[in-house]
Structures are given as C-alpha cells and as structure tokens.
Amino acid sequence: MRVFEKVDQRVSFPELEVQLMKRWKDEGTFQQSLDLREGRPRFVFYEGPPTANGKPATHHILARAFKDLFGRYKTMRGFYVERKAGWDTHGLPVEIEVEKKLNISGKFAIENEIGVERFNELCRQSVYEYVEDWVAFSERMAFWQDYEHAYWTLTSEYIQSVWWALSEMWKQNLVYKGFRVAPYCSRCATPLSSHELSLGYRDNVPDPSVYIRFRLKNDPKTSILAWTTTPWTLPGNVALAVDNDIDYIKVKEGDEYLILAEARLTVLQEPPQVVERMKGSDLVGLEYEPLYPYSVPEEGKAHYVVDADFVSTEEGTGVVHTSALYGVDDLRLCQEKGIPFKHTVGLDGKFLPYVEKFAGLHVKEADPVIIDDLKDRGLLYKAETTLHTYPFCWRCGTPLIYYALDAWYIRTTERKEQLLANNNTTHWVPDHIRTGRMGDWLENNIDWQFSRSRYWGTPVPIWICEGCDEQRIVSSAAEIGLDDKADLHRPYIDAVTLECEKCEGVMKRVPEVMDTWFDSGSMPFAQRGYPRNGKELFEETFPADFISEAVDQTRGWFYTLLAISTLLFNQNSYRNVICLGHVVDPKGKKASKSRGNVLDPNYLFDNFGSDAVRWYFYTSTQIGENYRTGDAALKETVQQFFIPLWNCYSFFVTYARLDNFDPAQPQVPVRERHVLDRWLLSKLSGLVASVAGGLDAYEPVEPARRIHRFVDDLSNWYIRRSRRRFWKSQSDRDKAAAYQTLYQALRTVSELMAPFAPFVSDAMYRNLSEGKSVHLADFPVPVAPEDPQVEADMARARQGVEAGLAARDAARLKVRQPLASIALPGDPMPEEIAAIVRDELNVKSITFGAPEVKLDTVITEELKLEGLAREVVRAIQDRRKKAGLNVEDRIHTRYDADGMLVRAIERHGDYIKSETLSVTLSPGRDDGFDGEQMMLEGEQIWIGLKRN
Ligand SMILES: [Zn+2]
Numbered sequence: 008m009r010v011f012e013k014v015d016q017r018v019s020f021p022e023l024e025v026q027l028m029k030r031w032k033d034e035g036t037f038q039q040s041l042d043l044r045e046g047r048p049r050f051v052f053y054e055g056p057p058t059a060n061g062k063p064a065t066h067h068i069l070a071r072a073f074k075d076l077f078g079r080y081k082t083m084r085g086f087y088v089e090r091k092a093g094w095d096t097h098g099l100p101v102e103i104e105v106e107k108k109l110n111i112s113g114k115f116a117i118e119n120e121i122g123v124e125r126f127n128e129l130c131r132q133s134v135y136e137y138v139e140d141w142v143a144f145s146e147r148m149a150f151w152q153d154y155e156h157a158y159w160t161l162t163s164e165y166i167q168s169v170w171w172a173l174s175e176m177w178k179q180n181l182v183y184k185g186f187r188v189a190p191y192c193s194r195c196a197t198p199l200s201s202h203e204l205s206l207g208y209r210d211n212v213p214d215p216s217v218y219i220r221f222r223l224k225n226d227p228k229t230s231i232l233a234w235t236t237t238p239w240t241l242p243g244n245v246a247l248a249v250d251n252d253i254d255y256i257k258v259k260e261g262d263e264y265l266i267l268a269e270a271r272l273t274v275l276q277e278p279p280q281v282v283e284r285m286k287g288s289d290l291v292g293l294e295y296e297p298l299y300p301y302s303v304p305e306e307g308k309a310h311y312v313v314d315a316d317f318v319s320t321e322e323g324t325g326v327v328h329t330s331a332l333y334g335v336d337d338l339r340l341c342q343e344k345g346i347p348f349k350h351t352v353g354l355d356g357k358f359l360p361y362v363e364k365f366a367g368l369h370v371k372e373a374d375p376v377i378i379d380d381l382k383d384r385g386l387l388y389k390a391e392t393t394l395h396t397y398p399f400c401w402r403c404g405t406p407l408i409y410y411a412l413d414a415w416y417i418r419t420t421e422r423k424e425q426l427l428a429n430n431n432t433t434h435w436v437p438d439h440i441r442t443g444r445m446g447d448w449l450e451n452n453i454d455w456q457f458s459r460s461r462y463w464g465t466p467v468p469i470w471i472c473e474g475c476d477e478q479r480i481v482s483s484a485a486e487i488g489l490d491d492k493a494d495l496h497r498p499y500i501d502a503v504t505l506e507c508e509k510c511e512g513v514m515k516r517v518p519e520v521m522d523t524w525f526d527s528g529s530m531p532f533a534q535r536g537y538p539r540n541g542k543e544l545f546e547e548t549f550p551a552d553f554i555s556e557a558v559d560q561t562r563g564w565f566y567t568l569l570a571i572s573t574l575l576f577n578q579n580s581y582r583n584v585i586c587l588g589h590v591v592d593p594k595g596k597k598a599s600k601s602r603g604n605v606l607d608p609n610y611l612f613d614n615f616g617s618d619a620v621r622w623y624f625y626t627s628t629q630i631g632e633n634y635r636t637g638d639a640a641l642k643e644t645v646q647q648f649f650i651p652l653w654n655c656y657s658f659f660v661t662y663a664r665l666d667n668f669d670p671a672q673p674q675v676p677v678r679e680r681h682v683l684d685r686w687l688l689s690k691l692s693g694l695v696a697s698v699a700g701g702l703d704a705y706e707p708v709e710p711a712r713r714i715h716r717f718v719d720d721l722s723n724w725y726i727r728r729s730r731r732r733f734w735k736s737q738s739d740r741d742k743a744a745a746y747q748t749l750y751q752a753l754r755t756v757s758e759l760m761a762p763f764a765p766f767v768s769d770a771m772y773r774n775l776s777e778g779k780s781v782h783l784a785d786f787p788v789p790v791a792p793e794d795p796q797v798e799a800d801m802a803r804a805r806q807g808v809e810a811g812l813a814a815r816d817a818a819r820l821k822v823r824q825p826l827a828s829i830a831l832p833g834d835p836m837p838e839e840i841a842a843i844v845r846d847e848l849n850v851k852s853i854t855f856g857a858p859e860v861k862l863d864t865v866i867t868e869e870l871k872l873e874g875l876a877r878e879v880v881r882a883i884q885d886r887r888k889k890a891g892l893n894v895e896d897r898i899h900t901r902y903d904a905d906g907m908l909v910r911a912i913e914r915h916g917d918y919i920k921s922e923t924l925s926v927t928l929s930p931g932r933d934d935g936f937d938g939e940q941m942m943l944e945g946e947q948i949w950i951g952l953k954r955n
C-alpha cells in the first residue's frame with residue numbers, strides 16, 4: 008500500500024521549486040510530456056523570439072507565464088504542443104550593444120575604424136552572450152521550451168526563407184524603392200518603419216515653439232507669420248502653405264504688419280488692430296524673402312505662398328512653414344507644385360558644410376542657435392517652449408527627425424482591406440484590441456519601409472545593374488552560386504556581383520539590410536527553412552493556434568506576422584492572441600533603472616517562488632491591464648493562496664499517514680457521503696468545468712480566481728467543519744468518505760493548477776499519486792454530477808452562520824460559550840445542514856421563520872460549565888502545541904484549580920479527554936509534568952501535561 012511522504016508544514020516554496028526543477032531535468036519530464044502526445048493532433052504555438060544580448064528581466068516573466076500556461080493546458084488535454092524556442096539575432100538592438108562595448112558611435116567609426124567584417128563578427132558573438140542566462144531563467148520559471156531545436160534568425164537557412172518571402176512580394180509587384188520622408192534616427196543613421204516609430208513615443212517632451220516673420224518681397228513692412236516646433240528645418244524653408252478657404256487677416260503691430268489666420272488671433276502679443284481681411288486664395292503666389300540663402304535654388308522658383316490641403320487652424324498661425332525634405336506633407340506638396348529643394352542636413356543629422364552659419368551642428372544643437380540668429384535679425388516674432396508627444400529611436404533613445412531619403416518599401420497599403428479582414432477573424436484577448444489598438448493601426452496603414460542603412464541584418468536581396476538600372480531579386484543562395492554553408496551577411500554578400508541579363512553589365516547588391524521585424528514576422532515559415540525545407544512541417548503548423556506578447560507588439564511582432572502572412576498566404580498566421588499589459592511598479596510607474604524600481608526576477612524567484620509570481624500575473628487583474636508588481640503584492644499571493652493550499656494538503660497527508668488511508672480502497676458512493684463531502688464534490692465538478700471552459704476561450708483570469716476561491720472553501724469551510732471526522736478514533740464509513748473526498752479534491756486541484764503553478768502542483772500531485780508527475784497527467788474531468796440543491800443549502804447555511812456570528816459579536820459572546828438557541832429567518836434547513844450551523848454557532852437549537860436573526864443570550868449554569876470546559880480544551884491544545892507534540896501523541900493531563908473551573912472539568916471530563924487525547928485527567932500538581940499557571944475566564948488554573 009502506498010504511504011504518503013511526510014509534508015513539512017513550514018515549506019519553502021523557492022527551495023521546493025529548485026528541487027523540482029532539477030528533478031524535471033534528471034527525469035526529462037518535458038520530453039516525456041511531448042513523447043506521450045506524439046502523433047496526437049497538434050496545438051500550434053509560436054514563440055516570439057527575444058534578443059538574447061541582455062539579461063532577462065521581470066517583465067519577461069509575464070508573457071512567458073501565459074505562453075507556458077496554454078502549452079501545458081493543451082498538452083494535458085491530449086494535444087501535441089511543440090514548443091520550439093527562437094532567437095532574434097539581427098538588427099539595431101545587437102548593433103548598438105556592440106557599439107557601446109567598443110565605445111564607438113556612428114557609421115564612420117564602424118566602417119573605417121572597426122570594419123564591417125569585424126563589426127558583424129562581434130555582433131554575431133554578442134548574440135550568444137546571454138543565451139545561457141535566458142535558458143536558466145526560463146527553466147527557473149518553469150517555461151518549458153525546446154532550446155535544442157531553437158530557430159536562429161542569423162542562419163543561412165533562415166535568411167534564405169526571408170529572401171524568399173520578399174521575392175514573393177516582389178513577384179506581386181509590392182516592393183519598390185521610393186524617395187520619401189521617413190522617421191529617421193540620426194545616431195543610427197537609418198530610417199525606421201512606422202511600427203518602430205510607434206515603439207518610441209514619449210510624452211511631455213519640451214521643444215521650442217517659435218513664430219517667425221516671413222517678410223513679403225514687395226512690402227518688407229508686412230510679414231506672414233508662421234509657426235514651427237523644429238527651428239532646425241527653417242534654413243531649409245522653401246514655401247509657405249495656406250488653405251484657399253480659410254479667412255486670414257492683416258493686423259498692425261507698431262509700425263509693422265502681420266498676416267495670419269483669423270482663427271489664430273490668440274497667438275498675437277498685442278490686441279489686434281485689423282487693417283484688412285482676405286481669403287487664403289488671395290495670398291497664394293505672394294513672394295517672400297528667404298530666411299537664409301542656403302535653400303535658394305539655382306533653377307526653378309521657391310519662397311512663395313502656395314495652397315495646400317493639410318493646413319488647419321487648430322494650432323500655429325494657419326500658415327505652414329514648408330521645408331520639403333523634413334516633413335511627409337512638405338515633400339508631397341513641393342513635388343506637386345514643382346518647387347525645387349535640396350538637403351541642408353546630412354545623414355548624420357548635422358548641417359552640411361554649405362549651410363555655413365550652422366555647418367557641423369547637430370539639428371537639436373542648432374535649434375537655439377537658429378532662434379538667436381533670427382531674433383538678432385528681427386525675424387523672430389516670439390519664442391516659447393511647448394510640451395508635446397515626440398518620437399525617439401526605440402533602440403538608442405535619440406530624438407527622431409523626419410528626413411527624406413531613398414529607401415525600400417512594401418506596398419502594404421495595397422492590401423489594407425485584407426489586413427483588416429484577416430485581423431477581424433483573429434480572436435483577440437482582450438477583444439477591444441482587435442478593432443481598437445490593432446484596428447486603428449491597420450486603418451492608418453502606410454507602406455512598410457523595410458530597408459535599414461545598417462550592417463548586421465538579413466541583407467536586402469536586391470541587385471541593381473550599374474549599366475541599365477535593371478533590378479533583380481534573389482530568393483536563395485544557390486541562385487547566386489553560393490551553397491548553404493556560405494555566410495550570407497555583409498560584407499561577404501556585398502562582394503557578390505551578378506551579370507545583367509539585359510545589358511550584360513555588372514549588377515551590385517543594394518547596400519541595405521532588412522528591418523529585423525521582417526525576420527521575426529517571417530518565423531512561421533523561416534523557422535522551418537521553408538520553402539526549400541520543412542514544407543510538410545510548415546503546412547502542419549500554420550497558422551498558429553496561439554501566441555502571446557505584451558501590447559506594444561500590436562505594432563511590432565503582431566503586425567509583422569499579420570502583414571507578411573497576409574501578403575504571402577492571404578491569412579493571418581495566428582488564430583488566438585493574448586495581448587498583455589505591462590509590468591509596472593506598485594504605484595503604476597514604468598520600471599526603469601533611473602527610478603530604481605527595477606525588480607530582479609531572481610530576487611522574486613528566491614523570495615516568493617516563480618509559481619507565486621505567475622499566479623499573481625494570472626489573478627491580479629484583467630488581461631490588458633498593467634501589473635503593479637512589488638513585494639507586498641507577491642507576499643499577499645503567497646499568504647492568501649499558496650500557504651492555505653499547502654496547509655490543506657499537509658493536513659490531509661498528516662492524518663492520512665496516521666490512519667493509513669489507502670486511496671485504492673473501495674469508494675463510498677457519493678450519495679451516501681456526508682453533506683459536506685457532497686457539497687465539496689459538487690463545487691469541485693463545477694470548478695473543473697469552468698476552468699476548462701475559461702482556458703478553452705483563452706480567458707485564464709477567472710479560472711485561476713475560481714481555483715483560489717475553491718481553496719478558500721476547502722480550507723475555511725470543508726476542512727474546518729470536517730476536522731472532527733478525521734480526528735475521531737474509530738475508522739468508520741464516514742471517516743473513509745471524508746478521506747476519499749479530501750483526497751479527490753486535492754488531487755484534482757493539483758491537476759487543475761498544473762498549467763498555472765507547475766511546481767507546487769507537481770509537488771502535491773507526485774505525493775498523492777505514487778510519484779507520477781502531474782505534467783504527464785490528463786486534465787481532470789468532473790468527478791460527480793453537480794448538485795445545485797446542496798450548493799444552495801450550503802450557501803444559506805454559511806449566510807446563517809455569518810449572521811449568527813455577527814449577532815454573537817454584537818452581544819460580546821465568545822463562540823466557545825454555548826448558547827441555548829438562535830432564531831433565523833427563512834425556511835427550515837435540512838437537518839444535516841442545520842447540524843452544521845448549530846455546531847459552527849455553538850447553539851443547542853435553531854428555529855426558522857423568524858423575522859430577523861435573534862440569539863438567546865441567557866447563560867444558564869449548565870451552559871457556563873460547558874463553555875469553561877471548552878476553554879480548558881483550548882488551553883490544553885495550546886500546551887500541546889508549545890510542547891511540540893505530534894497530533895497523534897497521547898498524553899496525561901493534570902490540573903490545579905478551584906470553583907467553577909473544577910466543576911466544569913469534573914462534569915465534562917470525558918469530553919476534555921477525548922478532545923485532547925488525554926489518557927488521564929487528574930487533579931493536583933506534579934513536577935514530572937510540563938505545566939503552566941494561567942487565567943481562564945478570570946480564574947486561576949495550572950495545567951500540566953506529559954506524553955503517554
Ligand atoms: Zn537610434
């Protein structure tokens with residue numbers, strides 16, 4: 008017969024977790040759980056690849072907790088859940104780390120001091136630097152992943168899949184080179200995509216807000232007033248834009264005149280003296296003096312007023328200063344109107360040499376210098392500071408600028424309707440993301456700028472003929488005479504030239520590499536090496552049933568997965584997605600090194616255990632909200648959930664060992680069990696159904712909270728009310744039923760909890776089921792039919808108890824003092840339920856049908872003696888605990904008292920003996936006894952005890 012292993016009531020969850028982690032490793036539990044489901048239908052999960060060139064942080068626990076939850080759940084439901092790990096290895100995150108390590112910055116240093124070959128070699132090395140930390144971190148939080156077969160975006164196989172993807176888009180005429188204004192990082196010297204742009208917005212950024220006079224050529228006393236927050240664009244000014252239909256006015260200030268929109272009078276410094284009114288159309292064509300000579304074209308006409316469709320009167324002056332190359336609308340307008348333009352700022356974000364006054368200054372450094380210069384020349388009307396939302400480089404934190412340059416684009420706008428349609432058929436949790444954050448993003452879709460003027464990335468596989476500009480895209484290494492072992496990165500790939508089919512000229516690769524988000528968005532097929540390899544496997548595992556990441560990925564990975572798979576396969580690559588909020592500090596502030604509120608994951612694991620951190624994430628708030636994570640919240644999770652759970656478990660094991668309980672013994676039929684058992688099993692069945700239902704719907708919060716409530720019921724009601732059934736010395740059917748019920752509940756709860764809290768559940772389950780891991784078990788099914796009548800009766804009983812206890816409290820009567828009766832409202836309860844209420848309230852009888860709860864507060868001598876006997880029992884139990892006795896130890900008890908206490912002990916001696924496992928109970932002190940003098944209900948008593 009199975010003997011349960013002894014359970015330490017003062018468990019250390021972190022220690023227990025580390026032991027189990029080792030055990031899983033030794034036994035290969037993860038692999039066993041996969042082998043067990045081999046050949047079964049798949050549940051497909053895609054891992055969003057992290058960049059492993061920095062240590063994992065607390066926010067990395069969050070998405071992994073949810074990923075792991077569903078991997079385990081679906082495995083228990085009989086699916087084969089491959090959990091292929093992946094690593095994002097390219098791009099700016101890696102390059103910037105290497106630049107920092109080398110203490111260099113910028114392209115000149117990379118190309119001329121380090122060299123691209125060495126730079127990329129260092130990038131490659133840096134990618135592996137923290138992989139071991141990440142694997143250890145994942146194991147510590149029980150995130151099961153297959154690292155042995157992980158995909159790496161830097162392999163030739165992966166790169167070729169990405170090339171293939173781009174070439175397929177090329178075939179559909181969706182790839183083009185464009186001269187466009189893009190968000191641009193001057194430090195990284197590369198344009199960024201709109202999804203990268205969206206990753207780096209900051210609020211309340213101070214910037215200059217300046218109003219500039221543009222003096223009319225034929226009337227220098229009159230100026231058109233224009234406004235900007237980017238003074239550095241003023242040397243590049245080529246036009247002023249107005250709206251034909253907006254009302255403008257001319258006002259007199261001193262001996263000068265100003266023109267601006269009537270709706271924007273509030274920007275004036277003096278009360279307006281209007282001298283003339285006009286429409287925007289009246290201004291069109293007026294020429295003005297250029298602020299600087301640098302943007303004066305050698306050919307063509309600039310510096311005059313033009314009409315445009317983007318002018319508004321919501322801010323500024325109703326006149327838009329136009330610098331062709333530093334604004335999306337500006338460039339379009341100048342191209343339409345044929346206004347010539349040239350760059351005043353170079354790719355490094357510094358003014359070009361011919362812009363003499365500011366040459367070599369970075370645009371942000373130049374802002375105050377330009378403002379001073381304009382002020383000196385009487386062209387500054389006023390200067391203020393404004394706080395606004397402004398984008399920064401998502402990797403290096405440099406303020407971005409808008410900058411026109413040649414770059415490569417994917418025409419996603421042409422497939423906007425399909426993107427929206429595919430998004431609409433995707434199940435988003437929370438649902439509002441689908442039409443909200445994600446839907447809005449797709450509605451405002453712009454073409455994907457996917458080329459980066461950088462070094463460490465998948466090279467853009469486009470070659471251009473030097474002779475005739477013919478373009479060619481390459482979709483595999485073989486196509487350009489390379490084998491699979493060749494390193495396809497820069498600078499090697501740059502040396503590969505091709506012969507032009509048209510003119511036999513030399514074709515050279517374009518210098519750019521690809522947006523690293525294109526790599527990760529290609530993982531559904533690229534992780535298999537598709538289409539050259541893994542065709543069957545890809546088809547079997549596309550699309551994913553489930554992915555999960557934080558909400559910022561709506562514009563990152565969630566978008567690139569959707570965009571790429573829509574363009575290639577006309578469907579989304581994921582069916583269900585859980586979109587998580589962020590981990591913040593207890594005050595709701597984002598964690599940052601400068602605030603000093605960063606939580607080290609190992610600190611959390613060592614102090615609370617990873618199960619507690621996971622449980623906190625599952626239960627503390629609805630999905631999509633932020634997680635206010637800190638010591639207090641995690642401590643509460645341990646104290647309010649894990650410790651009560653462990654106490655229930657340890658209670659069971661302690662008594663089951665004493666009584667040699669054997670779960671294999673014949674079961675007492677449920678209908679013949681005590682009402683508490685029937686109630687608990689009914690609750691348990693409801694719990695199983697609702698946890699499964701919630702997880703099937705990708706709504707894990709309520710299931711986890713229900714498990715918590717069930718453990719509350721188990722601990723604060725079932726075990727509390729059933730203790731005596733386990734304590735009694737005779738082994739009857741009722742005792743067997745109690746054991747069978749509690750065993751069933753604990754075993755089922757550990758199964759239900761396995762996906763959520765993999766360590767604690769496994770520790771319990773192994774002990775309850777002859778050493779088998781819960782992660783090799785099936786998900787439980789309801790054990791008995793639900794019994795709504797019993798649940799309703801018990802709910803009423805608990806309400807009655809609550810009301811009765813409140814009445815006792817109001818009358819200042821301890822529960823240990825028996826009372827004659829209580830009257831409760833409502834219909835009579837079945838006797839077995841009423842008995843529980845009587846016992847819990849310590850009353851001799853209950854009557855029903857009363858208008859309100861009424862307690863009989865008369866204490867007869869009989870009741871008083873019984874109450875004192877209970878006090879004596881409690882005092883002896885305390886002594887037993889202090890003496891360190893085991894629950895099953897029998898004792899001899901002696902007492903020394905007088906008056907009522909002696910009478911109480913004599914009258915209720917048998918009761919006291921059986922409650923305290925006293926073999927004898929006799930008067931008089933004895934030195935051989937471990938004794939203590941104390942006060943009970945205002946009277947002196949000495950109680951001593953000795954182990955039998
Ligand atoms: Zn940057």
Ligand SMILES: [Zn+2]
Pocket residue numbers: 472473474475476477507508509510511512
């Ligand atoms: Zn050619």
